[in-house]
Amino acid sequence: MSSSLIAPSILAADFANLQRDIEMVNTSQADWFHIDIMDGVFVPNISFGMPVLKAITKHAKKTVDVHLMIVDPDRYIKTFAELGSDILTVHYEACTHLHRTLQAIKSEGMKAGVALNPHTNINVLEDTIQDIDLVCIMSVNPGFGGQSFIENTYNKVKQLKALITSKGAATKIEIDGGVTSANAKALKDAGADVLVAGSFVFRSENPSKTIEELKHITV
Numbered sequence: 001m002s003s004s005l006i007a008p009s010i011l012a013a014d015f016a017n018l019q020r021d022i023e024m025v026n027t028s029q030a031d032w033f034h035i036d037i038m039d040g041v042f043v044p045n046i047s048f049g050m051p052v053l054k055a056i057t058k059h060a061k062k063t064v065d066v067h068l069m070i071v072d073p074d075r076y077i078k079t080f081a082e083l084g085s086d087i088l089t090v091h092y093e094a095c096t097h098l099h100r101t102l103q104a105i106k107s108e109g110m111k112a113g114v115a116l117n118p119h120t121n122i123n124v125l126e127d128t129i130q131d132i133d134l135v136c137i138m139s140v141n142p143g144f145g146g147q148s149f150i151e152n153t154y155n156k157v158k159q160l161k162a163l164i165t166s167k168g169a170a171t172k173i174e175i176d177g178g179v180t181s182a183n184a185k186a187l188k189d190a191g192a193d194v195l196v197a198g199s200f201v202f203r204s205e206n207p208s209k210t211i212e213e214l215k216h217i218t219v
Contacts, residue, residue, distance in 0.1 A: 010036075
C-alpha cells in the first residue's frame with residue numbers, strides 16, 4: 001500500500017526565509033505544496049496574495065495545491081492558473097454555482113477541489129462528486145493555523161469515501177488542519193489520501209524529518 005500524500009502548508013513557513021522553506025519542501029519527501037489564500041472576509045484572517053504565490057511557484061518543484069478561502073473565487077480562477085496553480089480548491093460555502101465554478105477551473109487546465117467547513121455535511125456534494133478531483137475536509141475552523149483537530153472529521157472522511165465509491169468517482173480526500181503524527185494513520189485508515197500539515201511540520205526541530213515520519217506512519 002502506498003503512503004498518504006503529504007502537503008506542507010506554506011502558511012506555517014517562516015516568511016522571512018520563504019525560499020529556504022520552499023527548498024526544504026522541494027528536497028523533502030513531501031508531495032505537494034499547500035498554499036492558503038485568505039481574504040479577511042470569508043475567513044477572519046488575511047494570508048498572502050498573488051505576488052507571494054508567484055514567488056512560491058517560481059521555486060516550487062512539486063504540485064502546487066492552492067486553497068482559496070475567499071468570497072467570489074470565480075473572479076480569480078484565470079489568475080491562479082496563470083500563477084502556476086496545479087490544483088485550485090474553492091469553498092463549497094463560497095460558491096453559488098459550484099458546478100459552473102468547477103468547470104471554469106478545469107477549463108483553465110487545473111484540477112478542481114472543493115473544501116468543506118467543519119459544519120458542512122458531506123451530502124451537499126452528492127450531485128457534483130464526479131466533477132471534483134479533490135475534496136478538502138477542514139478539520140479545524142478555517143482562518144488560523146495551529147488549532148486543535150475536530151474529532152468528527154473521521155466520520156466525515158468515512159462518509160465521503162462511501163459517497164465517492166458509490167458514485168464511482170476518482171476524487172481524492174484531503175485533510176486540512178491539526179494533522180500530526182498522532183492522527184495521521186487513523187486519517188489514512190479512514191480513507192484520507194492527502195494530509196496537509198502546517199505548524200506540525202514547520203515548528204518541528206527538523207521539518208524534513210517530520211515530513212518523512214508522516215510518510216512512514218501512513219504507509
